[in-house]
Amino acid sequence: MATDSNAGDAKPKPGLFERVFARAAAEARPPEAQPPAPEPPQPEATPAPPRPGLFERAFPRTGAEPQPQQNEPPAPEPSPASRPLGLFGRVFARASAEPEPPAPQPQPQQHEPAPAPPPELPTLPPPAATEAVAPKGWWSRLREGLARSSDSIGSGLAAIFTKRKLDGAMLDDLEDVLIRSDLGVATASRISGIVGKGRYDKEIEVKEVKEILAAEIERVLVPYAKPLEIDAAIKPNVILVVGVNGSGKTTTIGKLAAQFTGEGRRVFLAAGDTFRAAAIEQLRIWGARLGCEVITRAQGSDASALAYDAMQAARESGADVLLMDTAGRLQNRAELMAELEKIIRTMKKLDPAAPHAVLLVLDATVGQNALSQVEIFGKVAGVTGLVMTKLDGTARGGILVAIAEKFALPIHYIGVGETAGDLAAFDAGEFARAIAGLEEESAAAR
Numbered sequence: 094m095a096t097d098s099n100a101g102d103a104k105p106k107p108g109l110f111e112r113v114f115a116r117a118a119a120e121a122r123p124p125e126a127q128p129p130a131p132e133p134p135q136p137e138a139t140p141a142p143p144r145p146g147l148f149e150r151a152f153p154r155t156g157a158e159p160q161p162q163q164n165e166p167p168a169p170e171p172s173p174a175s176r177p178l179g180l181f182g183r184v185f186a187r188a189s190a191e192p193e194p195p196a197p198q199p200q201p202q203q204h205e206p207a208p209a210p211p212p213e214l215p216t217l218p219p220p221a222a223t224e225a226v227a228p229k230g231w232w233s234r235l236r237e238g239l240a241r242s243s244d245s246i247g248s249g250l251a252a253i254f255t256k257r258k259l260d261g262a263m264l265d266d267l268e269d270v271l272i273r274s275d276l277g278v279a280t281a282s283r284i285s286g287i288v289g290k291g292r293y294d295k296e297i298e299v300k301e302v303k304e305i306l307a308a309e310i311e312r313v314l315v316p317y318a319k320p321l322e323i324d325a326a327i328k329p330n331v332i333l334v335v336g337v338n339g340s341g342k343t344t345t346i347g348k349l350a351a352q353f354t355g356e357g358r359r360v361f362l363a364a365g366d367t368f369r370a371a372a373i374e375q376l377r378i379w380g381a382r383l384g385c386e387v388i389t390r391a392q393g394s395d396a397s398a399l400a401y402d403a404m405q406a407a408r409e410s411g412a413d414v415l416l417m418d419t420a421g422r423l424q425n426r427a428e429l430m431a432e433l434e435k436i437i438r439t440m441k442k443l444d445p446a447a448p449h450a451v452l453l454v455l456d457a458t459v460g461q462n463a464l465s466q467v468e469i470f471g472k473v474a475g476v477t478g479l480v481m482t483k484l485d486g487t488a489r490g491g492i493l494v495a496i497a498e499k500f501a502l503p504i505h506y507i508g509v510g511e512t513a514g515d516l517a518a519f520d521a522g523e524f525a526r527a528i529a530g531l532e533e534e535s536a537a538a539r
């Protein structure tokens with residue numbers, strides 16, 4: 094089966110916004126996440142009609158996204174109009190329904206002079222998506238974000254460790270709970286081994302098991318918790334962002350741009366998802382709000398040519414960072430992966446060391462399918478580090494542990510929500526304690 098190596102798994106849970114806007118989500122699961130056979134509608138998929146969000150109230154939607162143009166390279170999204178409309182999608186639906194520059198004519202690069210906002214969106218109230226300041230501490234966001242994973246593990250543990258003396262059957266059950274939370278077979282059996290050691294025929298508290306679990310997850314993840322380095326001597330640090338459709342690339346770019354500009358760096362954005370007008374608009378908005386220049390070409394243009402424009406523009410103006418968006422693509426579509434290789438080759442013409450980082454954005458809700466994404470994007474695009482998004486929308490956050498063990502790639506950031514404050518540098522100890530469902534971060538982290 095081409096699209097999901099994970100046929101036996103539960104259907105990925107919808108994300109925060111998809112649950113709230115269940116009607117859109119019901120129409121629009123990303124194609125790569127779809128199981129082959131039609132599934133019965135989930136109980137969550139039929140509640141009240143979606144309540145319009147802040148942006149949608151300001152800009153009522155009047156139409157659907159335009160289809161990609163036929164004479165262009167095959168679109169990465171077989172049915173773009175059916176994608177989930179997230180926060181930005183809803184806002185941009187109106188903009189993209191309005192006349193777009195139609196043909197992908199060769200067009201000079203368009204610099205978006207920052208900070209002038211696009212004319213059609215001048216007076217929006219400050220959106221949740223660009224809140225730079227987190228209203229809560231990161232630990233409580235992380236703990237809440239990972240609640241679905243930690244609750245699922247926690248209830249599994251509570252059912253096993255019920256004031257009985259420890260025996261082999263309980264350890265097998267423990268292993269099953271851990272495998273079901275996507276931690277990977279190796280980690281699961283190691284943890285049950287550690288729990289069993291010296292504790293047979295003794296009572297063990299759930300809290301003690303959680304502490305062991307957290308310690309082992311932390312031990313596995315520590316070597317991969319590496320910050321994304323920005324070299325001040327390189328102008329620009331070129332960061333190429335890749336991943337399947339809907340994984341959170343554009344949102345992550347916005348969040349990263351918010352962080353980098355907050356640190357005083359000059360950031361350029363390249364709207365490399367040239368297939369979708371809404372994606373270009375989405376990046377324009379982030380750029381306008383953050384005061385970053387956004388390099389765009391008309392919808393349907395060649396993404397490599399855009400990469401070239403963007404690198405030149407960022408270099409000429411001495412930018413510190415260039416974040417390049419790309420169109421989402423299925424990891425099993427060879428021609429689209431070839432396009433990614435072309436973008437990289439083009440970047441190397443201007444700077445042989447570019448891209449300085451290739452971030453693979455993974456949606457945690459896809460579970461085991463993330464493993465094949467890492468494998469194939471790793472081969473084609475030379476992924477240098479990972480960002481895992483939507484950990485708030487799944488009980489399968491343990492997949493990060495399985496990925497770390499299998500691929501030994503740096504994990505730079507994790508996302509637990511849609512706002513800028515919901516992305517943070519990955520910290521193994523915090524993540525381990527949050528996913529194990531411990532109430533307190535470790536003393537060392539405080």
Ligand SMILES: Nc1nc2c(ncn2[C@@H]2O[C@H](COP(=O)(O)OP(=O)(O)O)[C@@H](O)[C@H]2O)c(=O)[nH]1
Nearest residue numbers: 109179339340341342343344482483508509510
């Ligand atoms: N709940 C949640 N939603 C997210 C997160 N990151 C991105 N999203 C949402 O996922 C959807 C797709 O994101 P987008 O950045 O457009 O994906 P792209 O196609 O890879 O560029 C949007 O509705 C985002 O708001 C996250 O960490 N948590």
Ligand SMILES: [Mg+2]
Nearest residue numbers: 342343366372
């Ligand atoms: Mg995008």
